[in-house]
Amino acid sequence: MATPAAHHPHPHGPIRYGVIGSGWRTQAFVRIAEQLPERLTLEGVVTRSEARVDEIVENWQVPGYTDLDRFLDRHPIDFMITSTPFAVTPVVIKDLVSRGIPVLAETPPAPDVESLRDLWSAVGASGLVQVAEQYPFHPGNVARRALLDAGAVGEVTWAYVSSTQ
Secondary structure, X not given: OOOOOOOOOOOOOOEEEEEEOOOOOHHHXXXXXXXXXXXXXXXXXXXXXXXHHHHHHHHHOOOEEOOHHHHHHHOOOOEEEEOOOOOOHXXXXXXXXXXXXXXXXXXXXXXXXXXXXXXXHHHHHHOOEEEOOOHHHOHXXXXXXXXXXXXXOOOOOOOOOOOOO
16 A cells, blocks of 8 residues: 655645546646646546546646556645546545545535445544535626625525536
């Protein structure tokens, strides 16, 4: 098993992270590092197939791996992002937490309520897992919230908002 890297933000350099998974969402994590190189460094992507590794290296110009241990041995990171299908995400999160690695998990982190409860039972107390929920920050939702906060529709006592990609 790989030795865990130091997991703290660097006062003198960018925060280093890796991504497990190589789907369309991973592209956002690649672009973020490209746009903020003084703050973030994407150390690499771990995926299942060698063919996908070749595409990652060619298209995104970041290191690609099929083996998490190999990635961790070669790249110091502050945290990992799971960009995996939610059916496998709980397994990935549990593995990372067992290694002492902080995790930023995409939503949903598990496929159903039972799996979520199992995941929480396994890793909840670790303090190493953050589940990203970006929908409150979508521009439309931010604008709606601003109107509510400004009192534009009177006193609000209840709201139901549904939003997705």
